[in-house]
Amino acid sequence: MPGRVAGKVAFITGAARGQGRSHAIRLAQEGADIIAVDILEDVPGIPYAGPTEADLAETVKQVEALDRRIVATKADVRDYAAVKAALDDGVAQLGRLDIVSANAGIGTSPHRAWEIDDATWQTMIDINLTGVWHTAKAAIPTMIEAGQGGAIILTSSAAGLQAYENIAHYVSAKHGVVGLMRTLALELAPYSIRVNSLHPTQVDTPMIQNEATWRLFRPDLEHPTKEDFAPASQTVNALPIPWVEPVDISNALLFLASDEGRYITGVTLPVDAGTVIK
């Protein structure tokens, strides 16, 4: 049986690990070739280690094990020229571009809005909002020129639809992604390029499973553990689970990217275990 995105090429940012790696593998399982970028560095001020060259190499290995092609490049989504060069190189090698996953993003330590330092605020907006815009900006002309439509999926968050205390910069950036998605959806509809956003609850990835995030959910503990985090995390979800897995977000992305979602655009799609309606 042919895959659900057979013959397509997907551009994925933040593809070294976490959700991005899962997206690369899931799309490759369904027949897509992959253009992958990631920062491969620690981000100053971010309370957990950044992805490494070894992480990206592992994504490459897993995609190639599926007999799909992948062009993987070190690029920071804050650097438009680097993103554009990586994308153009990937398109030159793989021949086309059909799917864009603007996935790269960071989390930070919890602070009240007026106590976030300037540099952390700026880094958050630069990566989680401007980086998404850079990703779309780099990809769209190629897609329009090809004239074959396409699907762009922006990774927002449940925090793109509702407030969370102590992460105002994250909430602001993720809400901003929704505004960008809605505008792009309108601007690109005439080209049959669809644009939607995904809104995960907590996902079991390095961005969430670190002490800074555990402390966001367990401010009562000085050094909370994953085990301390789980029940607190579960209280925000309606379904009786502490978090979702990266593949759950990938399955939503695949649905939106495939022909099954051919008339879905301008939509905010939560994959959130009911956290938004709870």
Added chain:
Amino acid sequence: MGKLDGKVAFITGAARGQGRSHAIRLAQEGADIIAIDICQQIDTVPYPMSTPDDLADTAKQVEALDRRIYTAQADVRDAAALKQAFDAGTAELGPVDIVLANAGIAPMSLHEKHDAWQDVVDVNLTGVFNTVETAIPSMIERGQGGAIVLTSSTAGINGIGGPTRGGLGYTAAKHGVVGLMRSYANNLAPNRIRVNTVHPTGVNTPMVVNEAMQEFLEHDPSLSNAMANALPVPMVEPVDISNAIVWLVSDDARYVTGVTLPVDAGFTNKK
């Protein structure tokens, strides 16, 4: 191997249109089907409604896929008839995992009758409530979770449909479905039963593609303009709604609940 092997789905309004498409699409993914439809006319509905032959045709197409189907004529306004059909269907096919509350009418007409408001609220809102209430006791008791999809509309998130009694009732009922969905999603989450809505733009079915609807839309250009999609397609096909539903009820969406999912070619975002 299908995404829904071994599952049983309870579908209302299954004689034709979106409901038939859902039955076929779910059967293609391995599900057995309990298919309900009224198969008769409602006085205020200005287009021909489904017939017993339509329901028999759905059955034929599901059986051609080597899946089992139990069909019954039942009106979603009649909770007792629904329960009887549901019980007979589950006795034959086994317990239900999936519920699709799809049955609906659109009594918008230039020559509308006074009861259009009441009929559309009865079918499109109370009928959805009756459908879910019929199914959930057995789903909860069984303890295996499940997935429920309520068919709302772009008129469930936008104030469209015009000033007629039928149009207002349609919009009010479809908005009401969202409130039902959100409440059921919260209430049933501890039981791992997920509840979501789909919100189609105009779909190529007899409910939309008929003389009365064309006349209604042509009479008031603001209504037809209001139905213009962002993507360059005049309407979507039943299978597009079915594909969204297959995704929602499958394990691919195992943690998706409480969601309003437009399948609307960008209509809502364009407004």
